[in-house]
Amino acid sequence: LMLEAFRLSMVSSTTPYRALQYSRAIPISYQLVPVTMALEQEKVRMLIADDVGLGKTVEAGLIIQELRVRGLAKKVLVICPANLRQQWKEALDYFFHIEADIYSRETRRQLEKNLPAGTNLLEFRDAFVISVDYAKASEVKNLLLDTNWDVVVIDEAHQVAKPHQASADQSIQMDRWNLAKELSASKRIEHLLLLTATPHNGYTDSFASLINLLGVGAVSGPAHDPVIHRDIAKDHLVQRRRGDVEEWLTKGNSEVRFPKRDQSEEVIKPSSDELGVIKAVTNYGNLILDNAKEASTHVRTLAGWTVLHLHKRALSSPQALRCSLNNRKDTLERRLKDLTEDDPGLSVQDARANVLDDQVSDLYDEDEIILRSDKIAPGSPEMIRAELKALENIIAQANQITPSKDSKLFNLIKNTLPSLLRNKPKVIIFTKYRDTMHYLEQQLHANPRFVDAEILTLDGTLNEKERGEVFTQFGEAHKAILVATDAISEGINLQQYA
16 A cells, blocks of 8 residues: 555656645646646636536646645635535545535534534635525625635636626626626635636627636726727636647647547428417517517517517427417416506516526526516507417417427437437436426326336426436436436536436
8 A cells, every 4th residue: 555655646746736746636738728827827817618528627626726735725615506516525525635515505504513602614614615596695695705715716607797788778687797796806815716618608798707807907998898808818718629629639649538429410390280380479479579569668678589488489399388378378368357467577688598598587497487488468458359369379279289290209209219228228308498398208208118218307496415316316227318407407427327
């Protein structure tokens, strides 16, 4: 054991990176680039935006460990989505021997039991992992801001970027953005690392807000129309695509170890009945827009996003469309009884985010944002009656698209799933909406082709423990199909499963 320990201690003994001598991580050369850049900064302020699978967690961990072993850091805070807390805790412990506590409503009381009386938990322990939604709560945010942190890491940092503003007077409200802004400006925080594989959402002002959080003077101008100074930003931004890294490694005669991605697209031609429903949704959408013509700009804009929302529901599954159409029917019938009822209370920003798959307000869960989008129904009583009549017809058409007439479902069950299951007996199906998820679960359970497979579902309503149980069940099953919403689309390592 002594000889083995000595041999391992020699592996990184000649490197200038001291973190390698105190970690289990054996980085590939490109993963040392952010570490080198960080060591050249008196206060580390970096946006690490490498592609998915390139090892941002390892890169951030190496920077943290390098600062720790040089005596430049001790207190560490990691802010991430709730479903990534355990993964961060395990990575810090396994690779870098950093014992981090998950700080949450559930764990806080247990952690405080073991403290001396009057001791501040955040001051007493050295490393914490906290969810972004728990951290943004005013009481917790104030505790974080009142604590001295040597290193703060914000994972999936695109979730805390400033929402897009089309003009200076457009109001925006986002607690996550306010949390990030206040933390980055705090004098109690020494080093800041932002991690995301998707830093740019198509809007320069949102992308610039991430760079601005670094506080290095790389952004100027108004918040809605900023100017990014590339000559400054380049020293604080690392962004490599997988192709860039493969090319670099090949030039250096290094072995390229990335798995090849088998990415194919299947175009499903709709049947005449399905095309009829799509056309009916288009005509119905035009009716909604016509009814909103005399309304305020706010209502007209909401009506536009509602129409797009209905199209997305129609393309997801017949069941998702039927749910939305019935929601609208209930809303319109109540509106006729009392025109003051059923204000969905949905902002334009949330209606837009729902359609474009952006982050919606933290006030609503997935079901409520769908329901509120379905409820936007402008117009006079006469207009509402006309819309109800049109709804009756389109609902009748949508009801004709039974599972046996659903082209996507037919292709999935007959071709795609059997082909994938022959290759490896575990498959994950992602879908946008929970209604579609339950629809697929029901159809798969009823199909004799998959009688020997476990059919599992996973969505945002499950807590961390329940998700873990689903993953365990999926991993241990001989043959299984997991139908999931995008609740597990970020930061979860699924390659060992399917």
